Amino acid sequence: MDADVIVVGAGPVGLFLAAELKLAGAEPLVLERRTTPSGEPKSRGLGALATEALRRRGLGDRLAEADVEGTKDLARDHGSTRGHFANIFKITPDASRPRTNIWQPELERVLAEHAEGIRVLRGHEVTACESDVDGVTVTAGRTWRARYAVGCDGGRSTVRKLAGFAFPGTPALLRTVAGQARFAGDVPPPGRYAGGTFLRGGSMVGITEPASNPEPAGAAGFAARVRRITGTDVVVEEFREERRFGDQARQVGDYRHGRVFLAGDAAHVHSPSGGQGLNLGLLDAANLGWKLGAVLRGDKPEAFLDTYTRERHPAGEAVLRNTRAQSALLAPGAHVDALREIVAELMDLPEANKYFADLLAGTGIRYDFPYPASAPVGEHCPDLELVDAEGRKSRLHEHTCTGRGLLLTTGHPADPRVDVVRVTNTGPLLLRPDGVIAWAGEGPLDVALDTWF
Ligand SMILES: Cc1cc2nc3c(=O)[nH]c(=O)nc-3n(C[C@H](O)[C@H](O)[C@H](O)COP(=O)(O)OP(=O)(O)OC[C@H]3O[C@@H](n4cnc5c(N)ncnc54)[C@H](O)[C@@H]3O)c2cc1C
Known part of the structure; x- marks a missing residue:
């Protein structure tokens, strides 16, 4: 055996899982295809449960430092530091369960430091993964052998495909194209238009529109899109760091196939609305790490690992549900405008506001345990x-x-x-x-x- 567990992917979920495994006494090996971290500023926030999970491992000070700048950036880009549901910025977060405003590249730096001392082999793209009775054989250039493998290799997971997981769900309803733009002349105000939404914060701009619309490319394509949606005859001189993402919502039914597990985006994809992907993925890692450790030490039987899917699948399902609802509220059209007004009015009611805050924080999730117990048993404990x-x-x-x-x-x-x-x-x-x-x-x-x- 080259390791106890091969973790595929050194994104945030893979790095955190590797550190959790090490803490539980297991020997992880991380295989990552990229030679350097991606640096893509995807996520800008970490939900309450993930913030607490990282605090439990002594990373609270690093998160608090990053949060200062992150919160300023959030206020600049969205004109508010309140939470949002489908871009309705009215949610007052629960101050007792704080989230962290941290850009993803900074978070990945924090997690890479936390995982220091663990073997992370960069430039190793996994191309084969086979599970048998004793272990898993993973190919990344050469072959590697371990007792278990965990695919933390993102939404397009190779491990998921290689290990034969089905990935049912719904295709994209909306697509967003965003990037850094330099305009010449007038720029229309951000907001909802008849055919889509024009997003603008700092130099970051984007368009969200039905996924069935033609895909634009480059500055000219983006300008045509802005014109089509807003009706303003814009000139885009430069369009950099183009990113596109859809709101397809898919989730594997069982997070385990034989000796191969999935965690993070590899197990579930959904729209980024409400910033919940990392909350979900890092909590997958927190859930799986100590359990694999306990089985590897011989403290618990194999069947113990079935509690991973039992606990984490409903958490993922809940996020798919609320992000689908957000997509429905982000679609263009007068009927949706009316629905948004009603939801916005509901958010003014304190109880409803708390409902949305808890929904996005995931703090309402309660695991179903194999013995009789009532709340708070099964819930994540706050930082008391x-x-x-x-x-x-x-x-x-x-x-x-x-x-x-x-x-x-x-x-x-x-x-x-x-x-x-x-x-x-x-x-x-x-x-x-x-x-x-x-x-x-x-x-x-x-x-x-x-x-x-
Ligand atoms: C625009 C946008 C905004 C977002 N905002 C938020 C937010 O505010 N809050 C939030 O919580 N989430 C947000 N998300 C979601 C968040 O970015 C993801 O949930 C998160 O990146 C998932 O982490 P991961 O480690 O599972 O996967 P990834 O970050 O995708 O990492 C996967 C890693 O696996 C590697 N890999 C892939 N294939 C292989 C292979 N075959 N062999 C070896 N390595 C491989 C990749 O190179 C990568 O390093 C946002 C997403 C987008 C697109």
Whole structure:
């Protein structure tokens, strides 16, 4: 064996998964086709759950630093730092579960540092992946052998195709073409027009329109598009860093085939509306990493790994659902205009506003556990403030860098399977390494400990 787990792709999800595996005592090997990180500024924000997941591993300060500039950029480009649903910028984020405004290249730098010491082989494009009873053989130039492989190789995942995963879903309704543009003369105001939406923030511009419209290319094609949508006779002198993305929504049914798993965009694609892809993908990695570690150590049986799909598929499905709804609200037309007005009015109601905030943050997700339990069991624990018997205060994330399970309690006896922190200000809580609450004082603690550890 060349490693315990071969991770295909050194994007954010692959890097985080590799670090989680290492923390769980496994030996990962990352194979990445690019010779240098992509630098493409796709994502500009990290949802609350992903922010908390990275904080739990000691990356909170780096995120907080990046957030200062990221928040300024957000205000410049969108004229608001509020959250949005289908570009209706009215959502007041839950201040107790903060997201991070960080550009994706900066996030990838933070994660690459976090994964330092792990073998990341760049310039290694995976072209074959075969699973058998003992392990997986992966080809990237030469062949590599490991107990498991995880495809973290993005929306067009090669591993997904090689391992024969079906990828059902819906094709693109809308397509966005965006880039940095230099105009000569008048530029129309951004907003919704009869045939599509003109986006503009700083020097970044874009058009969102039905995917069935002809595809433009270059400055001339983009100018023709802006003219067609806005009716303004624009001249585009330069159009750089062109990016195009659709809102196809697809998800694999089972995140595992034999010894091959998928995580991140490889397992699910959807429109970027509401900035949820990384929240989803990084949480896949957080969920899978410690479980693979436990099976590789021999602490848990193979079947334990089935909880990965059971927990993460519904989380992905929920994002596909809300991004499809956002696409419906972003489509052009008078009927959609009317619907948008009604949704915007609903967002003025505090309860509805909170509903949208929770929906986009994913904080409403609750895993279904194999023993009777009620909320908050199955939910991701926020970064609680903790107080010990001497009155000393700390934050939950200060106790989670080991990647082990954690029992917060006033009096339960220590258990060698988890770390124990004595606290006086919360009820007892058992947390899994991915920050999910496994027990909260209801029913026997042993059942929860035996299930997860
Ligand atoms: C315009 C836009 C805006 C977005 N905004 C947000 C946002 O604000 N918030 C948010 O959370 N998400 C956002 N997203 C989504 C987010 O960018 C993705 O969800 C995220 O990049 C997924 O990470 P990943 O690691 O799964 O895949 P990727 O980032 O695609 O990384 C995959 C890696 O695998 C490598 N690879 C591919 N094939 C192979 C192969 N055969 N062999 C070896 N390596 C391979 C690639 O080179 C790449 O490095 C946005 C997306 C877009 C397009």
